[in-house]
Amino acid sequence: MEPMISIDIKALIFPEEKEAALKNIKLDIKKGDFIAVTGGAASGKSLLLHTITSAAPKFYPCAIDGTVKVADRNVAEIPLCEMADYVGYMMQEPQNQMISRTVYDELAFGVANMNLSHGEIESRVKKIMSFLSIDDFAHRYTDALSGGQAQKVVLGSILTLKSPVLLLDQPTAELDPKTSSELYRHLARINREKNVTTMVVMDKSKEVLKYANRVVVMENGTMKECLTVDDYQNKYRTDVRIKNNLPIRVDRETDIVRLNGASHLYKGGIVGCRKIHFTLKKGDFTAVIGQNGSGKSTMLKLIEGLLKPTEGTVELFGTQITKKNISQLRRRTGFLFQNPDDQIFCSSIKEEIGYVLKGKACEEEEKNRKIQDTLEFVGLKGWDEEHPQRLSRGQRQLLALGSVIINEPELIIADEPTSGLDEIQSRLVLEKLATLSAQGITILLVTHDLSEAKYFANRIVVMNQHELILDFKADEIDEYTEALVKIELLEGEVV
Amino acid sequence: MINVKELDPRVKLTWCLFLILTALVSQSMLLNGVLLFCIVVIEIMTQKSLKRLKVPSILLLIVGSQILIINLLFGRAGTLLFSWTFLSIYSGFISAAIMGFLRISVISLGAIQFACDTDAMDIAQMLIKWHVPYRYAMLVPITARFFPVMVNEYKSICDSHSVRGVPCDTVIEHIKNLPAAMLPLIYRALRISNDASLSIELRGYGRYDTRSFNKPIEMNVFEGIAILLIIIAYISLILYTVFL
Numbered sequence: 001m002e003p004m005i006s007i008d009i010k011a012l013i014f015p016e017e018k019e020a021a022l023k024n025i026k027l028d029i030k031k032g033d034f035i036a037v038t039g040g041a042a043s044g045k046s047l048l049l050h051t052i053t054s055a056a057p058k059f060y061p062c063a064i065d066g067t068v069k070v071a072d073r074n075v076a077e078i079p080l081c082e083m084a085d086y087v088g089y090m091m092q093e094p095q096n097q098m099i100s101r102t103v104y105d106e107l108a109f110g111v112a113n114m115n116l117s118h119g120e121i122e123s124r125v126k127k128i129m130s131f132l133s134i135d136d137f138a139h140r141y142t143d144a145l146s147g148g149q150a151q152k153v154v155l156g157s158i159l160t161l162k163s164p165v166l167l168l169d170q171p172t173a174e175l176d177p178k179t180s181s182e183l184y185r186h187l188a189r190i191n192r193e194k195n196v197t198t199m200v201v202m203d204k205s206k207e208v209l210k211y212a213n214r215v216v217v218m219e220n221g222t223m224k225e226c227l228t229v230d231d232y233q234n235k236y237r238t239d240v241r242i243k244n245n246l247p248i249r250v251d252r253e254t255d256i257v258r259l260n261g262a263s264h265l266y267k268g269g270i271v272g273c274r275k276i277h278f279t280l281k282k283g284d285f286t287a288v289i290g291q292n293g294s295g296k297s298t299m300l301k302l303i304e305g306l307l308k309p310t311e312g313t314v315e316l317f318g319t320q321i322t323k324k325n326i327s328q329l330r331r332r333t334g335f336l337f338q339n340p341d342d343q344i345f346c347s348s349i350k351e352e353i354g355y356v357l358k359g360k361a362c363e364e365e366e367k368n369r370k371i372q373d374t375l376e377f378v379g380l381k382g383w384d385e386e387h388p389q390r391l392s393r394g395q396r397q398l399l400a401l402g403s404v405i406i407n408e409p410e411l412i413i414a415d416e417p418t419s420g421l422d423e424i425q426s427r428l429v430l431e432k433l434a435t436l437s438a439q440g441i442t443i444l445l446v447t448h449d450l451s452e453a454k455y456f457a458n459r460i461v462v463m464n465q466h467e468l469i470l471d472f473k474a475d476e477i478d479e480y481t482e483a484l485v486k487i488e489l490l491e492g493e494v495v
Numbered sequence: 496m497i498n499v500k501e502l503d504p505r506v507k508l509t510w511c512l513f514l515i516l517t518a519l520v521s522q523s524m525l526l527n528g529v530l531l532f533c534i535v536v537i538e539i540m541t542q543k544s545l546k547r548l549k550v551p552s553i554l555l556l557i558v559g560s561q562i563l564i565i566n567l568l569f570g571r572a573g574t575l576l577f578s579w580t581f582l583s584i585y586s587g588f589i590s591a592a593i594m595g596f597l598r599i600s601v602i603s604l605g606a607i608q609f610a611c612d613t614d615a616m617d618i619a620q621m622l623i624k625w626h627v628p629y630r631y632a633m634l635v636p637i638t639a640r641f642f643p644v645m646v647n648e649y650k651s652i653c654d655s656h657s658v659r660g661v662p663c664d665t666v667i668e669h670i671k672n673l674p675a676a677m678l679p680l681i682y683r684a685l686r687i688s689n690d691a692s693l694s695i696e697l698r699g700y701g702r703y704d705t706r707s708f709n710k711p712i713e714m715n716v717f718e719g720i721a722i723l724l725i726i727i728a729y730i731s732l733i734l735y736t737v738f739l
Contacts, residue, residue, distance in 0.1 A: 080696045081700060088697075099636070100640060101616070101639060113702055115706055118710075342652050407660075
């Protein structure tokens with residue numbers, strides 16, 4: 001039987017690059033296969049998918065020595081706009097892929113491009129809505145969807161095209177465990193019931209391994225190996241998340257953050273968080289966990305003074321936050337955003353790190369020393385004059401961390417800093433936070449990943465449906481397994 | 496509540512053009528006042544509130560005050576009321592300012608109503624019916640979709656800047672911070688447009704010369720009559736202005 005996808009690439013080279021971005025890849029994928037693709041940063045995982053969609057070289061110009069065939073047709077001979085007959089492609093950020101204002105229009109977009117009749121469009125869209133259980137929000141605006149809902153809509157818009165192959169690039173990287181496993185369950189069902197060949201670039205979550213039948217391991221642009229799931233799990237059993245062995249010294253007498261029954265309502269009465277009572281002691285490394293939309297980010301924004309409480313008060317360093325003192329208080333805190341690109345705005349790494357020192361009364365020599373020390377700490381020494389966008393996402397997150405710590409903050413608030421990063425990059429960021437914690441800096445970390453919370457923090461706070469429902473020591477997590485399973489933060493996972 | 500969104504976009508465009516052209520052609524303060532009144536009545540009938548016009552009205556009042564000052568300083572209509580060195584004030588400045596204010600209000604509020612009450616996809620279909628290739632016509636709904644996305648991106652960039660000590664609360668602070676905010680915003684915009692264009696192409700965009708729509712626009716008899724009546728009203732107005 002002819003394979004569904006046949007990849008035989010000797011080399012793929014981008015213009016003005018000496019090294020091949022992909023080399024010596026030979027892989028045959030059968031119809032109905034469910035393949036997980038894994039590997040380190042810049043190992044060529046996404047590029048491998050792009051060779052199948054033919055976006056490389058048609059969208060991303062490059063030279064390919066070799067052939068890629070889908071359903072026995074060489075993709076080089078198929079125009080990009082006809083590739084929908086062969087493959088459906090979904091990327092990490094759903095909001096970037098949706099181009100219609102309403103969910104229904106988005107689902108109909110692809111089939112409408114096929115010039116199908118109104119009746120056929122309606123029938124296909126309704127079937128897919130029912131299959132993915134998204135009938136309820138058919139008429140909602142796409143920009144008002146949560147991450148999980150948006151991913152389902154993107155998946156639906158691809159499924160309406162009835163492509164025999166589905167390619168997904170880290171589809172759950174920014175989703176919480178519950179939404180992520182729901183999406184994988186849908187993918188498994190599509191693979192099983194519709195016999196759709198599926199290929200998923202794996203993120204930190206190992207959920208996909210429950211459904212995959214083979215794992216492709218990429219390294220430095222080559223296919224290192226292609227294993228069965230069991231072989232992969234045996235071979236790569238070691239958890240790259242190493243426990244934080246550095247000391248966490250908590251000063252029980254000093255409050256850094258205190259929320260006294262703080263609530264926040266967004267415009268239109270939408271609840272952000274409700275009656276939060278929370279105290280963060282000096283030196284604490286606290287992890288805040290919860291599903292998407294549980295109120296974690298709202299709580300952080302209240303602490304940072306980006307939002308005002310509609311009820312209750314917020315105290316930072318023992319002072320209630322007001323409009324007058326907010327800039328003074330912010331000088332003592334550092335905020336690390338989920339997306340490092342939000343906070344990077346200078347044209348060189350050195351300038352980015354030293355941005356907060358501008359206008360500060362200190363010698364130029366002293367400033368340079370601080371910048372060099374910070375660059376060394378975040379592992380970017382020697383990259384001073386490079387443009388930040390030349391770095392990988394993990395390195396950009398470290399750069400953002402550097403730009404925060406140079407100001408010597410007493411409190412660092414990190415809002416899902418490992419989201420979208422692979423395990424190795426995540427570990428680098430978390431280890432830096434652990435080092436800072438050992439130096440006495442108070443850390444407030446928001447994460448979806450329960451193991452990050454368990455291995456790095458000394459205290460875990462759980463948010464659910466806009467309320468703070470659990471607050472316990474990280475090493476007591478096993479006692480709370482039942483409660484965590486109940487709110488679907490744990491799903492049959494052994495912590 | 497009348498569902499004005501269901502109306503054919505061509506009817507709404509004809510009405511919008513009627514408002515704009517009449518405001519430009521007419522010299523009558525009364526007629527412009529009547530048009531403004533019509534806009535307000537339509538707003539109440541379709542939205543049951545004037546909330547949507549609140550912000551534009553505030554901006555129009557600011558613009559109106561500027562028109563008043565300009566007419567006060569430079570208006571030469573009517574009789575001379577006061578003169579001192581270079582400053583001469585004529586009696587016609589108030590009526591000229593009111594006329595200017597009414598015109599600008601009718602034009603801008605009429606256009607806002609059209610933009611808010613017409614689905615971007617309907618505008619695209621309208622353009623396709625006028626033989627604009629769908630690749631270009633579809634830019635309207637795509638822009639409408641990404642506008643709120645870019646606003647959210649800008650807000651999150653401002654949040655991250657303000658926590659790094661760059662204040663972003665007042666309008667002046669926003670303007671001052673614009674150069675720093677633009678770089679990440681442009682980078683995000685490029686990335687989004689790159690992802691979006693690949694995504695649409697892989698969903699068959701541009702494969703055929705035409706594409707179908709899940710909600711095609713069709714003009715019914717009443718809508719056709721409405722367009723005809725608006726055109727007749729406009730021609731009558733022109734004839735009235737020229738001959739009487």
